[in-house]
Amino acid sequence: MLALHALWSPGRGVCLWAENPDLPVRSTSRARRGARPHPFAVPAERLAAAWGLAPGTPTGIAVLALPSDPDGPRDSEALVRDESWPEGDDPVLADWSVPVLELAPGAPPPAPPARTRASASVDHLRAVDALAADLVTRGRLLPAPADDGDLRGLTWRPVLQGPDLVAADTLAAALPPVCRCERVPGEDTPAATAVVEAALAAAVDAHARARLTGSPELAAAPDWAHALGDEPVLGPASPPDALVAGLRRWAVVGAPHAGPARASFRLDEVVVDGFLHALDDPEPVFRLTFALQSAQDPSLTVDAEAVWRDPTALRRWLDDPAELLLGELGRAARIYPEIGDALRVPRPTGLDLDLAGAHHFLAHVAGDLDRAGFGVLLPAGWRAGPARLGLAGAGHAEGPEGVVATGARIGKDDLVDFSWRLTVEGEPLSDAEMDALVRAKAPLVRLRGRWVAVDPERLRDGLAFLAERGAGSDHPSVGDVLHLAVTHPDDVPAPLPVDSLRLDGPLGDLLAGGAALEPLDTPPGVHATLRPYQRRGLSWLAFLARLGLGGVLADDMGLGKTLQVLALEAHERADGSPGPTLLVCPTSVVSTWRREAERFVPHLRVAVHHGAGRGDPGAAAGREFDGADLVVTSYGTLVRDSDALSGLAWHRVVLDEAQMVKNNRSRGAKAVRRLDAGHRLALTGTPVENRLAELWSIMDAVNPGLLGSVSTFRERYAVPVERHGRTDVADDLRRRTRPFLLRRLKTDPTVVDDLPEKIETVERCGLTTEQASLYRVVVDQVLEKIDDVQPGIERRGRVLAAMTKLKQVCDHPALLLHDGSPVGRRSGKIARLEEILAEVLAAGERALLFTQFAAFGDMLAPHLAARFDTEVAWLHGGVSRRARDTMVERFQRGGQEGSGGGPPLFVLSLRAGGTGLTLTAAQHVVHLDRWWNPAVEDQATDRAFRIGQRRTVGVRKLVCAGTLEERIDDLIAGKRALADLAVRDGEDWLGDLSTDELARVLSLDSEPDEADEDPEEADDDGA
Amino acid sequence: MVREHRSGPRFSERFPESYADHGKRKPVEDGIVARSRRGAIGESWWSGRFLAVLTALGVGGRLDRGKTYARAGQVTDLAIEPGAITATVQGSRDEPYRARIGLRPFADEAWEAVLDALAADSWYAAALLAGEVPDDLEDVLARVGLSLFPQGSAELPMDCSCPDWSVLCKHLAAVAYLAAEEFDVDPFALLRWRGRDRATLLAALRDRRDAGAGTPTALEDLLDRFHRPCVPIPEPVRPARRGPAPEALLDELPPLPLDGGVDVRDVLRPLYRRLAEPDG
Incomplete structure (x- = not known):
């Protein structure tokens, strides 16, 4: 096998030669002067073939000084012979003439062909060339005047700075001596540095010229620049003198330096x-x-x-x-x-x-x-300074049978098989790593291939803690563990911060956020089909309830919080009654709760403890509300009847619209805290997790003490998050509250697929005392007069006029009285509307509000604008076409991502806005008053629900409880005997009802709301 | 006229300082002002040792007067040279005094021995280069029978052209304080006083270091590794890195306008972008 070599000839550049093991080892030449022919060098005529080069490659003779014995050069290390030749004493340098291939200027040794062995000299000069090519690619080169003789040309010179300089110096240090062993008469052997410099310069020049030759860039350049490409030497007139002088100055900038x-x-x-x-x-x-x-x-x-x-x-x-x-x-x-x-x-x-x-x-x-x-x-992953030590807890809950229990079986006092580990930088140590750390002479541990130092004192504390509560010996209860999960590190009774708590099974799912729990089936007796996310919500609620831990269900509005709570009550009552649940809500939704409970869980016994007719609270409580499963009351009533209601042992207290208790010093919040309940639940649709004071209040209402005192909470979380924008602290808080707070958004991927395109709900509102008495007056009048009138057009007309009046009363008394009096708090419907809109606006969403009374729109638009300090558009029949288009356009554009601006609320008269418009920026539609024909309402709803709407649209129909509105709604929704009439356009059919029928339809069947409702406000006034 | 002070306690007894010290010092422009404004001068142990030698001879107030002089900037032209510290001190007379503190330099042969010892242990050079006289340097000197600091007044001939006949006049004291401050910041100054300046010293150390180091360069010395790289050949091809723009180097260069106003850099820019594309 041939051994291939390369060398740098100062006069010729890279030269190649080769040794052939089959040629004689010893020289026959007896010449004592000059160089003898190398005995086993591949001869010139075979050299190109040996190197795999074209036959025409120029050859020459080089005199090489090689380590030699007296009668021949020593073999190179690349040469392998069949028989080894005994070597003599120490070799001496002797000159040998060797045939060489002379490569073109700057050309590198080619890759060695197969079945040859290349010596390090070849690798080295190829490495020089690779560095040169890289320098050219990175533009680390400068043109310089060529200084060979009289010829005035330009050449490319490498610019060696920083790492390149070190690379070049390393190449010089590495240069095998054979690369510079050519004897040139009258010249010293060149230094390695000089050889590498020269080879690098030649290679840089060659690479640069090769890349530029034929390029359009060079073609477009002035004549002198061609001296940098395909014409190394130009005529005597070029390059210009100024250029030559300037390039010499540039060479100073390009001089090797690495700086301080x-x-x-x-x-x-x-x-x-x-x-x-x-x-x-x-x-x-x-x-x-x-x-x-x-x-x-x-x-x-x-x-x-x-x-x-x-x-x-x-x-x-x-x-x-x-x-x-x-x-x-x-x-x-x-x-x-x-x-x-x-x-x-x-x-x-x-x-x-x-x-x-x-x-x-x-x-x-x-x-x-x-x-x-x-x-x-330091090697990657090692770190300077002591690493953070912590503890990681892991465990699984044993069910009563000693097997891993399902979530439904785990109770608060069950024991958890729990073990602690040390963590370093948050990574739990394995047993082997712990052992190594304990046995090591210094607290330095190799963790996943890197070394980290730990503080010996902290380590000692941690080990002492582990010894005390080591694996297997610690059996906290489920409640303890969950409490630990939310406790701020400063309050944990451990010497090191708890980095992570990992629990298997349903407890782990709970810690990770309730959404991961196994969904429960729709409980028997629930007349609805729970959507998958609602079944997960139910599972979470049921699990928390079993553990006796309070929860905050903060699902987006429209996701069915009411249904999930009712399903929970049904689920728990499948095997007997656990006692009554007290549901506290704003007055405006008291009747909604009753209705929904009756509709979804008919077998649930519901008592409403609210309003003037509620009777003696003490007596009612004494009778335990006659065995009711669900007692619905308002915050106002709770405050008023606090003594009676707190005397009872409630199975659960549910706080609907729990933001009502956000002020923990309000009377409402105090009354809530007085209640004696096995379980507490808060419902809210506002994003409480971003309003820290509110989050604390609501959490504290359902899990008293869980987040510590309000002042430490402010210091630990509220100030860092809200004032300093610390996202890590916010994340930490989120992690700690995650088990107790379930909030799904309509846009969540796990939810969105479950959702219908629109969610229709009927919102029942109460009447104020004023509304109720007005309503009764109108009904009495119409029934009195109508008796005398024969059926026909006139009777029909009178009935319809009366109905219009009644609907106006439901909207607002001022519509009937035409007194232009302020909106005030005279309408239960507006009160409910404001609650709905507060949530809509808090979520940054937009709503369409339809009414059939222009006068109501006139009153409502400025009222809402003032109430929410926002722009409210109002489209009615008197708005010009152009103004209408502008309104629609601004509403739509405002709904686009990040655009801001535009009115978030759009009041439309049913007649002017019910058809033809596209208002898909709205995610909410509110029908302020009922139109008897659902098709007309649907048509209006479709303004928001058109092609282009990618979100679920929430449609609410406001209905005053116990009034004509509700009865009509029952007729339409219930598809009872009269339902077919509803499909007829208009309201004609009502006019044909008998007086008795009419009396049943029209008369008021409800107590008015009380005006002193809001406990917040009551307190604020007092403050 | 320069008088040589011959130290001896009797001198100062015979000529109490109050006798010779009269008149006020004249202010000096551009004098060397002591950096230390109050308290002790000479923070490092070595300048402390130097001053201690003087303190052993001096008497009370004179040293403090010298300190005041040093702080007032009365000294000009302080020079620490092999064998002598010389300075000009402005006293109360118009003509400033010439002050000189002599010290016998080490002999050349002694220096050779010292340098051999220093070269064998790079701690000494490292400490000196870091601005510190290594505390065991004296041990090295002791081994060759030398001492860095003068052993007593006999080794420390001092003279001043002032009329004060006391053993250590305030002018010499001022010079000594300023020299001590110089030693603080440049420990090589102490060695220069002993006969070798920094450059000479480092060059001598370098020669000794290089003599025993490095790779031989002559082919004759490399016969045992003639075909081998002396250190590993660096990785031949580096992965293409996302570095600066290929023509970034041109931005570091001064403009080079040719006739017609074309800047050579602008001619080269497109060529550099072409160069950034590796050989096809």
Whole structure:
């Protein structure tokens, strides 16, 4: 097998030659003068073929000084012979004439062909060429005047700075001597640096010219620039003198330099025999290597060994590399005296450290050195300074049978099989790692292949904690563990912060957020089909209830919080009654709750404890509300009847619209706290997790004390999050409250697929006392007069007029009275509307409000604008076409992402806005008053629900409880006997009803709401 | 006229300082003002040792007067040279005094021995380069029979052209304080006083270091590794990095306009972008 070699000939560039093991070993030449022919060099005529080159490649003879015995050159190491030849004494240099291939200027040795062996000389000159190609690609080259003889040309010169300079110097240090062994009469053997420089310059020039030749860029350049491409030498007139002079100035900028440098220290684990020490090896060995690092380019470092090895080469870029290094080391020794000990040799290169030494360095020294301006290099993943120690708890709950229990079986007092582990930087340590840490002489542990130092005192505390509550010996209850999960680290009775708590099974799902729990089936007796996310919500509610932990169900409005709570009540009552649940809600939805309960869970016994006719609270409570399952009351009533209601042991208290208790000093909140309940639940549609004070109040209402006092909460969470924008603190709070707070958005992927395109709900509102008495007056009048009138057009007309009046009363008394009096708090419907809109606006969403009374719109639009301090559009029959288009356009554009602006609320008269418009920016439609024909309402609803609407649209129809509106709604929704009439257009059919029928339809069957409703407001007034 | 002070306690007894010290010092422009404004001068242990030698000879108030002089900037032209510290001190007379503190330099042969010892242990050079006289340097010197600091007044000939006959006049004291401050910031100054300046010293250390280091360069010395790289050949091809723009180097260069106003850099820019595309 041929051995291939390359060398740099100062006159010719790269030359190639080869040895053939089959040729004679010894020279027959007896010549004593001059060079003898190399006996086993491949002859010139075979050389191109040996190298796999074209036959025409120029050849020549080079005289090479090679290590030789008296009668022949020594074999190179690349040459393998069948029989080894005994070598004589020490070799001497002798000259041999060797046939060589002369490559084109700047050309590298080709890749060695198969079935040959290339020596390091070939690899080296190819490496030089690779560096040259890389320099050209990165533009690290400059044109320079060619200074060969009289010819005035240009040449490309490498610009060696920073890491490139070090790469070139390393190449020079690596240059095999054979690469520079050509004897040229009258010249000294060139230094390695000179050879690498020359080879690099030739290769850079060759690569650059090759890339430019034939390129459009060069074609477009002035004549002189062609001297940088395909025409190395131009005529005597070019390049211009100014150019030559200018390029000489440029050469100064391109001169080699690496800039100022500093000492750097690199800590490595010493690899012995190719292997890292085993994990349990008591004494791994570390080495701290001294180096010089460029201050400008930290990637450029030169080990001290290189500084000592070739002191001259480095002086090209640093004036006194050795003095600089020593001075820096002397400075560093003040910080780290061990360095001083390592300097007690002529050429210090580093410092060996044992485990304790490495720990000391990592834990203390590295940071000090870094702060003092020295470079510190650690392997990836290692870190300077002590690592953060913590604890990780993991466990699973045992059911009563000793098997992993399902969520439905786990109780608050069940024990959890729990174990603690130490964590480093949040990563739990394995048993082996813990053992190694305990046994090691220094608290330095190898973790996933990297070394981290830990604070010995903290480690001792942590180990003591583990010894006390070690694996298997700790059996906290489920309640304890969940409490631990939400406790702020400062309050946890452990010496180290708890990094993570991992629980298997349903408890783990709960900690991760309730949405992961196994969904429960729709309980028997519930007349609805729960959607999958509602079944997960039910599962979460039921699990929390079993654990006796309070929860906040904060689903987006329209996702059916009411249904989930009713389903929970039904679920718990499947096997007997756990006692009554008290549901506290705003007055405006008291009747809605009753209705919904009757509709979805008919067998649930519901008592409404509200309104003037509620009777003696003490007596009612004494009778336990006659065995009711669900007692619905309002916040106002709760405050008023606080003594009676808190005397009862409630199965559960549910706080609907729980933002009502956000002020924890309000009377409502105080009354809530007085209630004695086995379980507490809050419902809210507002994004409480972003309003920290509100979150605390609601959490505290359902889990008293869970988040600590309001002042520590403010200090730990509210101030850092709200004032300093600390997202990490916000994340931490979210993590801690996650088990107790379930909020799904309509846009959640897990929810959105379950959702219909529109969710229609009928919102029942109460009447104020004023509305109720007005309503009765109108009914009495119409029934009185109508008796005399025969059926026919007139009777019909009178009935319809009366109905219109009644609907106006339901909207607002002022519509009937025409007194222009202020809106005030005279309408239960407006009160409910305001609650709905508050949620809509809080979510940043938009709503369409349809009414059939222009006068109501006139009144409502300015009222809502003032109430919510926002723009409210109002479209009625009197609006010009152009103004209408502008309104629609602004509403739609305002709904686009990030645009802001535009009115979020749009009041439309049913007649003017019911058809033809596209208002898909709205996610909510509210029908303020009922139109008897559902088709007309649907048509209006479709304004928001058209092609282009990608979100679920919530459609609400406001109906005053106990009034004509509700009865009509029952007729339409219930598809009873009269339902077919409803499909007829208009309201004619009502006029044909008998007086008795009419009386049943029209008369009021409801108590008015009380005006002193809002406990917040009552308190605020007092404050 | 320069008088040589010959130290001896009797001198100062015979000529109490109050006798010789009269008149006020004249203010000096551009004098060397002591950096220390109050308290002790000479923070490092080595300048402290130097001053201690003087303190051993001096008497009370004179040293303090010298401190005041040093702080007032009465000294000009302080020079620490092999064998002598010289300075000009403005006293109360118009003509400033010439003050000189002599110290015998080490002999050349002694220096060779010292340098051999220092070169064998780079701690000494490292400490000196870091601005510190290593505390065990004296041990090294002791081994070759030398001492860094003068052992007593006999080794420390001092003279001043002032009329004060006391053993240590305030002018010399001022010079000594300023020299001590110089030693604080440049420990090499102490060695220069002993005969080797920094450059010479470092060059000598470098020669000694290089002599035993490095790779031989002559082919004759490399016969055992003639075909081998002396250190590993660096990785030949680096992965293409997303570095600065290929023509970034041109932005570092001064403009080079040719006739017609074309800047050579602008001619080269498109060529550099072409160069960034590797060989097809």
